[in-house]
Amino acid sequence: MENNRIILEAQSVIKQYTQYDAVVTAVNRACIKVVEGEFVAIIGSSGSGKSTFLHLCAGMDRPNAGSIYIRGNNITAMPADVLSRFRGNYMGMIFQNHNLIPQFTALENILIPTTMCNKPDFSYEEHLKRLIKTLGLEDRLHHLPSELSGGQQQRVAIARALINMPQVVFADEPTGNLDRANADEVLELLLEIKAQIGQTLVMVTHDMKIAERADRIYRMDNGELFPVIR
Amino acid sequence: MEELWIKIKRNLARSYKSIRFNWKQYVSFFAAIFLMQSFFWLLMLTLDAQTAQLRKNAEENYDYHISVGNLTQDEAIRLQNGSFAVFLSDKTYEILRVNERQDAYGHITYTLYIELMGDEPEQNLRLFERKYLNPIVNASARASAIIVDYSPLITLTEDIAALRPTYYSILAVFTLVSVLVLMLLYNIRINHFKFMYGIYMAFGADYKKLLYTAAWELITVSLMTLAPALVFAALIRLALSLTLGGSFSVSLVSIPIVFLLNLAVIFAAVALPMRWVSARRPVALLSAEDNANLVSSPRRSFDLFGKRFPRHYVQTSIWRYRTYYLRLLLSSVIFAALSISVLYIGSMYTDNRDAPTVPYTITAQDNEEGIDPLFADAIADIEGVERIEYTYNLEGLPAYSDHLLMPSNRVKTNAFPYYVVSRVQGLRAEPVVLEGFRAINHAAYFPINENTIASLEQQDAADENMTIEGDLRSVLTTPGTVVVSDSIYNSTCFTLKPGDKIQLAQYVKYARAIDQTSSEKNLLRQQLLRYVFDYVELTVGAVIHGMPTDRNIMLGLSDADCVSILGISPVITELSVVTDPALSEAEQEALRANIDDFMYVYSDYVLREAGVYEDAEITHRMGIEQLLTIVAAMILIFFPLVCFFSQLLFYFKRNKEFAILLALGAVDAEICRAHRIEGIMLSLLNFILTLGMSFSLNWIVFSAVNTWLPSYGILETTVRYQYGISPLMLVICLVISLLCGFLSCEIPYHQFISRQKKLAAAADALDDAH
Structure with missing residues (x-):
């Protein structure tokens, strides 16, 4: 792996929480290197710390120790506002429970990152059309999240994560709330778009069938990250 | 249990x-x-x-239950004799004292102050009236002159x-x-x-x-x-x-x-x-x-392409949460409006309390010539008397036999409940056509002379609502000229001007009897269809605007016109002595002594006291006005209470939304601006709604007290209130509405930030541990 192709690098990342009087170590000296265009899956049992680690990598949370680099930029040292803009421009996030904003329609939800980062229309119009078509959302664009099914909501969440054409997409169990058929469909769509755009995808999942589609698999166990040899 | x-x-x-x-x-x-x-x-x-x-x-203040005044010596003795009994247990009443009064002609009258016996004097009252008082009153040649007053002890x-x-x-x-x-x-x-x-x-x-x-x-x-x-x-x-x-x-x-x-x-x-x-x-x-249940379905998406965050985002959010915001605004602003209305009711109460009162009325008993105008003038000149209101023998004229025809272009739409249109069809073969006029009944006649002109002018000077347009004295100089009021139930119904012509109907005969139990428009309709009238054209000499009025339209005619048109020579039957309600106790006593002095000469007149000063004193001590101010302030507290309760919960649920926005690239300053824009918009909406709702609610209160309730006989008022709003209270409410709107968005932002900071601080603490 050449240094200039590394898009994500985590060095000895530690994340601890205090719960009442006890300190819980959610992530313990986790290290990872992800190359541009790669699909990395992180698996592990519930509570193993995989979602926490993903949130740390996506700059959604701050580690207690260690550093995380995205495209060579140390996001752990970035001021909050700079990190926010950086995240909006270069990273995409897909949540397990969609986290769509209830008062906005599907289309408006998809466009939120573009307005957050003040993207001009022409920069994403074509991309938006392609995403909508690929994700099959044409006839659901003007519906509120509450009027969409779980699968449709997740497709909107994917479109939202990809609208700014981020270089790395973090997906936190994107199929966790979906049935098998919907989960397969969403994964296929995600991979299809990834193939079209060439983004890096870091996905947390407990579904081995999905993980097997990844280029590399990591296992999170009690906060520690181990590569899975296949 | x-x-x-x-x-x-x-x-x-x-x-x-x-x-x-x-x-x-x-x-x-x-x-x-x-x-x-x-x-x-x-x-x-x-x-x-x-x-x-x-x-x-x-x-x-009272030791007696009943006072019986204006008695002759015989009557007083009879009443005194009735109080004697062999056994104490048989005693119904006792005479506590007797006041003797002699008039200028040497006639002596007596006032007896009576205490009813027993622990519950109310039970003895009926017996006293039936057995002792009524026989004396019924046998008296001047029964109506005997004044029986019940003291507060019995009432x-x-x-x-x-x-x-x-x-x-x-x-x-x-x-x-x-x-x-x-x-x-x-x-x-x-x-x-x-x-x-x-x-x-x-x-x-x-x-x-x-x-x-x-x-x-x-x-x-x-x-x-x-x-x-x-x-x-x-x-x-x-x-x-x-x-x-x-x-x-x-x-x-x-x-x-x-x-x-x-x-x-x-x-x-x-x-x-x-x-x-x-x-x-x-x-x-x-x-x-989340807040999904508060979102109004959009049917279509907004154009978010290339729009800048957060202004457009906030606008669309507010629009999508419009039902929530509308409910919030209505349910919070109503309290500002209610508060202002309570204060308005307080000001109405003050107007009513400060209105000139009628503590004394003087009537002429068994005297066809009525009250001497010279006597009225003398009473009017007593210090503390604001003016005299005259009751004439014209007020008893039957209302069902006549009506007025007003020019239709001078009748406002709010007079609709009281007028009959120009064409009336019914029993007659031919419809009654009153082309260009509206027929209105319930006129109250009063004579215009120097006394009533002086009284009207004094009323005009004292009442800021009232104005007189035209020349009142033109009625005295030009026959067929009248003075009219422009209102019914304190609501201006006519736009009459001096020089306008109106028609006064004079009953001639009836073609068919009317249903005497009917009233208002129905009665008028029957009159038009079943009676035959002659119409006398009258010229409006002066119009009284803004006068406190009941159902009747006031119609003032000269004494000569009263005789020629109504067939009655006006005679004063009662004087109402209007005084300043702010008179001190000493001034009240001096005024009463002065009136007594005149009564000494005019002994056939009867003076009655209404006890308004005492009532006013008791009401003043209750501090109703201050109480209403406190109540208004307490109601106003509900405004921020509802606003903050709702908004804090609403924003608490939106924390996740702002966290998502941060995750999607928004920065703190933009989230702060989003809250502030929302706060400013909410403030403005609060402001507009508070203004609109306060004026509307006050208008409802004003119309109810001034017009609607009196028209249904629920409320009697002698005051014509002014529509308005307390400027100080309005400013307070508007400031509160602005602050509530803004702070209810600003505080949740600080809560959000402080929550974020707490999380960061906890993380820092752990960092330090490493």
Whole structure:
């Protein structure tokens, strides 16, 4: 792996929480290197710390120790506002429970990152059309999240994560709330778009069938990250 | 019974636990219930105070039950003889003292002050009237001149009972407002905690269970605030009593009344919201974990392409949450408007209190010539007398036989309930055509002479609402010229100008009898169809604008026209002595002594006292005006209470939304701006709505008190009120509305940031540990 192709690098990342009087170590000296265009899956049992680690990598949370680099930029040292803009421009996030904003329609939800980062229309119009078509959302664009099914909501969440054409997409169990058929469909769509755009995808999942589609698999166990040899 | 007590204890303990653990959710309920109970206590304490004041006044100022005045010597002796009895137990009454009065012609009259015997004098009253008083009055040649006055000692029970309807009506209004407030707060709670109710229902809670859970929680809150509210209200009442010199009293009856009202309000307030919740499917409630249930369906998306964050984002958010915001605005702003209206009612009360009063009326008994105008002039010149109002023998004219025809272009649309259109069809072969006119009945005639002109001019000078257009004296110089008022029930119905022509109908004969029980327009319609009239054309010489009026249109004619048109020579039958209500006790006594001096000469006139000064003093000591100001201030507190309660819960749920925006690239400053833009927009909406609603509500109160209630005979008023709004209160309400709107968005932002900072600080603490 050449240094200039590394898009994500985590060095000895530690994340601890205090719960009442006890300190819980959610992530313990986790290290990872992800190359541009790669699909990395992180698996592990519930509570193993995989979602926490993903949130740390996506700059959604701050580690207690260690550093995380995205495209060579140390996001752990970035001021909050700079990190926010950086995240909006270069990273995409897909949540397990969609986290769509209830008062906005599907289309408006998809466009939120573009307005957050003040993207001009022409920069994403074509991309938006392609995403909508690929994700099959044409006839659901003007519906509120509450009027969409779980699968449709997740497709909107994917479109939202990809609208700014981020270089790395973090997906936190994107199929966790979906049935098998919907989960397969969403994964296929995600991979299809990834193939079209060439983004890096870091996905947390407990579904081995999905993980097997990844280029590399990591296992999170009690906060520690181990590569899975296949 | 024991079982019930155990059940109550168990429910209270459970509710108390729930309140203690979620106390933040109940802060608004504590405040609202505390204010509600304070209202109830204040009202009951004021009723108790007024009752005590009436009792004190009666006991301290009166020793007699009845006074019988203007008696001849024979009549006085007969009444005195009636009081003698062999056995004390047979005694019905006792004469306490006798006042003797001699007039200028040497005639002596007597006033007897009588105490009724027994512990309950009311029981002896009927016996006294039947057996002793009525035979004397009936046998008297000048029966109508005998003046019988009942002192407050005998009317006390009735006086106290007469207070209750007023207080209970206010209590009923307060109860309704309280139900509204608690229902609004509970609705807000339900809206924001649907998820929780969904869980309850998923695990088997039915309507009864939900209702009782909610009611017990609020009952627990109300039990905790009952005593502090009593102390708070008692302190206010005590402060008023000490300042104004009124009585202070707490009746034990008030305690169960307030407690029962409290329970009634709580059950009424939660019954409907809980019925609504229980009718929903649990899944629908469970899916409302975020604010999704508050979003109005858009049907289409907004154009967000290339739009800058956060202005456009906030605008679209507000539009999507429009139902929520509308409900919030309406339910909070209504309290600012209510508060302003309560103050307006207070100002109406003051206007009414400060209006000139009629403490004395003088009538001419058994005298066809009526009251001598010279006597009236002499009374008018007494110091402290503002003016004299004259009652003439014209006021008894039958209203069913005549009517007026007003030019249709001078009749306003609000006169519609009172006029009949120009073409009337019915029994007659040919319809009655009054082309270009509107027929109106209920005219009150009064003569125009130097006395009535002086009285009108004095009234015009004293009443800022009233103006006289044209020349009143033209009536005296030009035959067929009249003075008219332009209002019905204090509402301007005509736009008459001096020089306009009106027609006065004069009854000639009837073609067919009319139904005498009918009234208003129906009566007029029948008159037009069944009676035959001649019409006399009259010229309007002057128009009285803004005069306090009842159903009748005032029509002033010269003495000569009264004789030629109405066939009656005007005679004064009664004088109402209008005085300044602010006269001191010494001035009141001097005024009364002056009137007595004139009565000495005019001994065939009868003077009657209305006791208005005493009533005014008692009412003043109750501090109703100050009380209304306090109530207005308390109502105003509901504004921020509702606003903040709703907004804090609303934004608490939106925390996730702002966290998502941060995750998607927004920065802190933009989130802050989003909150501020929302705050400014909400402030502006609050401002506009407060302004609109306050003016509208005041107009409703104004119309109700000035016109509607008098027209249905519910309220009698001699004052024509002015429509307006207290500028100071308006400014206060507008400032509060602006602050509420802005701060209800600003505070949640700081809460959000502080929550974020706490998380960061916890992370830093762990960093340091490493």
